[in-house]
Amino acid sequence: MTGVPRWAMLLLAAALVLYGVAVSQGWLRDPSLARADYVGTIDVSADDAKLYRAVPFEWQVTSAAGAFKGNDTAHVRIDPSGERTVLCGWVFLDKGGASIRATRWLSEARLVVGDIKVTALFIAPVDKKPGDGLNAGCLRLDEGITAATDAALNLEGQPVRE
Numbered sequence: 001m002t003g004v005p006r007w008a009m010l011l012l013a014a015a016l017v018l019y020g021v022a023v024s025q026g027w028l029r030d031p032s033l034a035r036a037d038y039v040g041t042i043d044v045s046a047d048d049a050k051l052y053r054a055v056p057f058e059w060q061v062t063s064a065a066g067a068f069k070g071n072d073t074a075h076v077r078i079d080p081s082g083e084r085t086v087l088c089g090w091v092f093l094d095k096g097g098a099s100i101r102a103t104r105w106l107s108e109a110r111l112v113v114g115d116i117k118v119t120a121l122f123i124a125p126v127d128k129k130p131g132d133g134l135n136a137g138c139l140r141l142d143e144g145i146t147a148a149t150d151a152a153l154n155l156e157g158q159p160v161r162e
Contacts (some may be wrong), residue, residue, distance in 0.1 A: 034116040035142040040129070041124060041135035042088055049130030052077045052089070055157035059105035061154035070095070072102040077136070078113065078149050081160050087113065088136040089123040096124050101162065109157030113147045120155055 044052070052075040060069045076089040091106065093099040109120040122136035142145065 011075045022115070033110065034145045036087075036118050036145075037142075038085070038122050039138045039140045042089075043136045044090070044130045046129075046131035046134050047048075048077075049075070049134075052136075052154060055089075055111075055153045055155055055161060057102075057109070059108075059109075059157075059160035060104045061069050061104055061162045062159055067103050068098070068162075070098045070102060072099065074106070074120070074155060075136075076111065076123070076153055077117070078147050078151060078153075080146055082125040084143055085141045086109070086138055087118065087122065087147070088138040089135060090126045090136040091123055093125050093127045104162055105157060105160050106155070108160045109155050112152070112154040112156060116141075116145060116147060116149035119158055120157070 025040035029118065055074045055076050056071065057074060058069065058071050061138060062068075072091060074089050074091045074096070077089060079086045079088070089111075091099070091103060093103070095102070103125040105125050106120045110117045111120045111123070118141070122137040124135060126134050127135045128138075
């Protein structure tokens with residue numbers, strides 16, 4: 001067989017396995033993001049919904065059909081009352097395909113909370129109203145990382161591929 005030597009192929013395979021292990025263990029993370037864990041969802045009552053803040057954002061998604069842009073609003077709550085700060089959020093799926101594209105953009109966006117950044121992937125897409133079975137997605141910040149309840153909130157990100 002001509003071309004690439006067998007040892008080079010084995011080295012490439014070993015490097016890919018090591019890369020996969022590093023990614024799965026979380027050893028390779030975006031250094032600009034605060035360390036946090038997705039902890040699941042929480043039911044949001046009509047009274048609890050008053051504690052969530054509206055965070056408007058602009059999204060852009062590209063696909064073979066073209067580029068799409070739009071605006072939407074996520075609802076986010078910061079709860080620093082426990083041992084670790086918890087962020088919970090949702091975005092309504094009330095705009096058809098535009099809402100689906102907005103959630104696609106959120107899957108790669110960053111939520112800026114005061115002076116820290118976290119992945120916005122925890123923000124749950126919902127089709128129910130608070131008190132009617134709405135479940136917000138929640139993220140727990142690692143120990144030592146805190147955010148004030150009234151910290152500035154902003155969603156940022158680049159255009160993503162659909």
